[in-house]
Amino acid sequence: MVTKQVRGTAEDADLARADSLAREIFSDVANKWALLIIEFLGDRTLRFSELRKEVEGISHKMLTQNLRMLERNGLVERTVYPTVPPRVEYTLTAPAQQLRETIDGLCRWTRTHLGHIESSRHRFDD
Numbered sequence: 001m002v003t004k005q006v007r008g009t010a011e012d013a014d015l016a017r018a019d020s021l022a023r024e025i026f027s028d029v030a031n032k033w034a035l036l037i038i039e040f041l042g043d044r045t046l047r048f049s050e051l052r053k054e055v056e057g058i059s060h061k062m063l064t065q066n067l068r069m070l071e072r073n074g075l076v077e078r079t080v081y082p083t084v085p086p087r088v089e090y091t092l093t094a095p096a097q098q099l100r101e102t103i104d105g106l107c108r109w110t111r112t113h114l115g116h117i118e119s120s121r122h123r124f125d126d
Contacts, residue, residue, distance in 0.1 A: 074095060
């Protein structure tokens, strides 16, 4: 499916359309790794290896893919320093900082309702 490139106002991003750019953005940003990368970068600038330590369980490949996707979407800024070996740092852009407010809320919601969800899963699975 080819994504319709929307040029114009936010109202032009029709969420009901299957080819909406908004749906593609949702798909990119609403995956567990992207959410965690945005949450852990927070207000900091981190190197790749530092970020990988923060996001426990992410593979080198998945971190690379998600950082590239976030950079493509203008949510992460990548800075390369001309050293040997090259030093690369990542930081959130202003739009990602706004998105982080929503992600922070999702993290708070998860912590608040974790026990309820765990109990529901046990009842369902039994």
